[in-house]
Structures are given as C-alpha cells and as structure tokens.
Amino acid sequence: MLERREINFFRGSPAPNLVPTELLKQAASAALSDPAISGPGCDYGPDEGYSPLRENIAKWLTSVYRLPQSIDTERICITGGASQNLACLLQVFTDPVQTRAIWLPQPTYHLVFQVFEDGGFHGLLKAIPEDAEGMDARALDEAISRMESDPVTLDRLCETPIKPPLPYRKIYKHVVYCVPTFANPTGVTMPVSRREELVRVARKHDALIVSDDVYDFLHIFGATASTATVPPPRIVDIDRTLDGGLQDRFGNALSNGSFSKLVGPGCRVGWADGPGPLMYGLSQCGSNISGGAPSQLMSTFINQIVQDGSLATHIDKALIPACTRRFDAIMSAINHHLVPLGVSFQPDGESMPAGGYFVWLTLPGSLSSSKVCDQAKRVNLTLGNGTVFAVPGNDIPDLLHRQLRLCYMWVDEGDIVDGIVRLAEVIQSVLRG
Numbered sequence: 001m002l003e004r005r006e007i008n009f010f011r012g013s014p015a016p017n018l019v020p021t022e023l024l025k026q027a028a029s030a031a032l033s034d035p036a037i038s039g040p041g042c043d044y045g046p047d048e049g050y051s052p053l054r055e056n057i058a059k060w061l062t063s064v065y066r067l068p069q070s071i072d073t074e075r076i077c078i079t080g081g082a083s084q085n086l087a088c089l090l091q092v093f094t095d096p097v098q099t100r101a102i103w104l105p106q107p108t109y110h111l112v113f114q115v116f117e118d119g120g121f122h123g124l125l126k127a128i129p130e131d132a133e134g135m136d137a138r139a140l141d142e143a144i145s146r147m148e149s150d151p152v153t154l155d156r157l158c159e160t161p162i163k164p165p166l167p168y169r170k171i172y173k174h175v176v177y178c179v180p181t182f183a184n185p186t187g188v189t190m191p192v193s194r195r196e197e198l199v200r201v202a203r204k205h206d207a208l209i210v211s212d213d214v215y216d217f218l219h220i221f222g223a224t225a226s227t228a229t230v231p232p233p234r235i236v237d238i239d240r241t242l243d244g245g246l247q248d249r250f251g252n253a254l255s256n257g258s259f260s261k262l263v264g265p266g267c268r269v270g271w272a273d274g275p276g277p278l279m280y281g282l283s284q285c286g287s288n289i290s291g292g293a294p295s296q297l298m299s300t301f302i303n304q305i306v307q308d309g310s311l312a313t314h315i316d317k318a319l320i321p322a323c324t325r326r327f328d329a330i331m332s333a334i335n336h337h338l339v340p341l342g343v344s345f346q347p348d349g350e351s352m353p354a355g356g357y358f359v360w361l362t363l364p365g366s367l368s369s370s371k372v373c374d375q376a377k378r379v380n381l382t383l384g385n386g387t388v389f390a391v392p393g394n395d396i397p398d399l400l401h402r403q404l405r406l407c408y409m410w411v412d413e414g415d416i417v418d419g420i421v422r423l424a425e426v427i428q429s430v431l432r433g
C-alpha cells in the first residue's frame with residue numbers, strides 16, 4: 001500500500017504558490033538598481049525604520065480601514081514582524097516587578113507564550129475566557145481587580161523596579177494580548193462593542209492592549225462579504241477616539257502588523273501603529289539603537305510594492321480569492337464528512353465572519369483531540385491539538401481537550417478535501433475504539 005502524501009493542517013504559513021515571488025523579484029531589482037534606495041537600504045537605517053515605508057504604510061492603512069482621520073507617519077514604526085516587535089515592546093514598556101501580569105484569551109496563539117516568558121513573565125500569564133465575541137472584557141475587568149488587592153501582588157510591587165526610568169518609557173501595570181480579527185486559533189472576530197469594552201478596561205487599569213492585526217486583510221467573499229470588505233475598526237483606532245480620545249500621551253493600545261501572511265514570513269518586515277510617543281519609545285529599544293532599524297534592506301523591497309499598489313492588487317486579486325476558495329473547500333468538506341460524526345466548527349461565514357487562516361473544530365463529547373491527533377499521524381495527517389493553545393500555568397478547560405485548529409492556507413487546494421476525508425476516517429476509527 002502506497003504511503004499517503006503528508007497533509008499538514010497545523011502549519012500557519014501561506015502556501016508557496018501564494019507568495020508573490022515575481023513582485024519581490026521586481027521590487028528587489030528596482031531598489032538595488034537605484035543608489036538613492038540601495039545606499040540607505042544597506043545601511044543601519046533610522047531607529048523608527050525606513051521612512052518611505054513608514055509613510056506609505058500610513059497612507060495604505062488609512063485607505064484600507066477608511067479612516068476619517070489620517071494616520072500620521074509618526075504613528076508608524078517598522079518592525080521585524082509581529083513577534084519581534086512584541087519582544088521589543090516588553091523590553092521598553094514593561095518591568096517584571098512593576099507590571100502585574102500578561103492577560104490573554106483562552107485559547108491563544110501558542111508561540112506567543114515564550115515571548116512573554118522570555119520577557120520575565122513566567123508564571124504571570126493569566127487566561128481570560130473567550131466567547132463568540134472574543135476575550136470576555138467583563139471577566140478581564142474582574143480578574144484584574146482581584147489581582148490588584150492580592151497580597152502576593154502587593155508584596156511584589158514593594159520590590160525595586162528592574163528597569164530605570166527614561167523619558168520615552170512608561171511602565172504599564174498590565175499587558176493585554178489578543179488577535180481581534182479572525183483570531184488565532186479560534187477564528188473569532190470581535191465586534192466593535194467588545195473592542196470598546198476592552199479599551200475602557202485597559203484605561204481603568206493602566207493596561208496596554210497589544211493586538212495582532214495580521215489577518216485583518218484576509219476576509220472571505222460570501223454571505224458576509226458586504227460587511228467584511230472593510231476590516232473592523234482596530235482597537236488602536238478606537239483608543240484614538242473613544243470617550244474623547246487618548247487618556248495620556250502613550251495611549252492604551254498598539255496595533256501589531258506584519259507582511260508575513262500577505263507577502264511571506266521570511267521577509268521579516270512588519271509595523272507597529274500607535275501614539276507617537278509610544279512609537280518613539282519603541283524605536284529606542286536597545287537592539288534598534290545598536291543594530292539600526294530591523295529588516296532595513298527588505299523594507300526597501302516591501303516599500304516598492306506598497307507604494308506602487310501591487311501589494312493591494314495581490315491581496316485583492318490573489319490572496320482573498322485563494323482564501324475564499326480554500327475556506328469554501330474546507331467548510332464544504334467539514335459539513336459533508338465531519339458534521340455527521342458530531343463535529344462542530346467555527347467560523348462559518350454566516351453567523352460568524354470568516355477569514356484569516358484557521359478553522360476551529362470541536363469534536364463530539366466522547367473524543368479526545370490528543371488521541372485524534374496521535375491517530376492522524378498514521379494517515380500522514382498533522383493537526384493542531386487544542387491543548388497546545390492553552391495558556392501555561394492556568395487550568396485547561398475541558399472543552400479544549402476536544403478541539404482542533406486547522407490551517408487551510410498552507411495546504412494545497414487539491415489536498416484540503418482529502419485531508420478532511422482522512423480526518424473523518426480517523427474519527428470513525430477512534431469512535432469504534
């Protein structure tokens with residue numbers, strides 16, 4: 001019997017045929033052929049990042065989100081991607097003694113945990129339940145209030161801060177991490193009302209909301225297309241205007257953007273968007289001061305495709321149609337092969353907006369996701385076990401032991417149905433014992 005070709009539903013990268021290599025080739029050639037671009041591109045670069053790219057990202061985001069108030073260039077800081085930026089953010093704006101905790105939805109993107117722990121917050125990652133509208137803002141408010149009166153927390157606050165005061169630094173009491181649109185792993189999109197609730201909670205408790213806005217551009221054409229073509233307002237934009245605007249010059253929200261899902265993870269170029277003082281402080285991270293702006297040369301390539309509109313065309317004409325085809329294929333296959341076995345899933349594109357990279361499955365009550373993932377290896381199928389996304393140091397909800405994350409953007413379109421058929425075979429096998 002021939003071994004089945006591997007199908008990997010766990011990997012969260014864009015499929016190789018979705019990476020615009022020709023655009024990158026042309027952009028690199030144009031940038032390297034012009035000494036006025038290649039000269040600065042091969043140097044260390046300014047702390048805030050390549051200036052033309054900052055300017056063009058500001059214009060692009062203003063257009064994409066249809067903002068009534070344009071984004072100023074000073075609000076944009078070029079980063080080495082969302083993960084690298086998160087690490088730098090923790091270095092500048094948190095202190096392991098004075099910052100009480102990191103608050104995350106349960107479940108959460110799994111590879112972010114070590115970034116927080118490396119930042120000095122081992123044992124201080126706190127899970128907040130997620131419902132159909134995202135992180136539960138009321139539960140967050142109550143949990144932070146309880147912590148503020150906890151004797152252990154109060155004892156820690158008596159210790160000498162680890163980091164010295166600096167004019168561009170503010171040490172936030174709390175950090176809230178979330179993926180508001182097409183969340184990883186659950187696919188949930190927060191409505192505006194929930195985003196506003198989170199901003200008010202953050203202001204009340206001196207918290208910084210760090211939102212990974214990396215999937216905002218990848219909506220699905222379908223039943224919700226008329227409302228999904230413009231991404232929901234980002235939390236950082238809500239913070240700009242809600243209840244009279246920013247509560248202090250640093251604000252309470254930062255948008256983490258990345259070209260990883262739009263161009264390719266290997267580019268290692270992203271951006272942060274937030275109030276000017278917050279962005280300046282971020283740019284003063286030690287690694288920036290020493291090594292210059294991250295991904296300086298690649299930033300000149302990315303700038304070419306942002307500036308000439310070819311990136312926007314790639315998103316509209318290639319990525320969104322591909323995302324739609326893949327989502328339609330996996331949704332149809334799940335409905336046909338898995339739902340009859342008692343499996344449910346989200347998002348569905350109707351009751352919950354669909355887009356991004358992931359579908360979140362819930363297995364019937366008698367099944368364990370760990371057992372299904374283990375058995376799936378026998379048919380060369382790799383899945384994302386729900387327990388992987390549990391916040392460390394917190395109780396794992398029973399439901400997570402029955403959940404799976406499937407990424408449909410890495411798998412070849414022709415393999416999506418085959419992968420779901422294999423999963424059905426595995427589930428049937430496990431049900432038979």
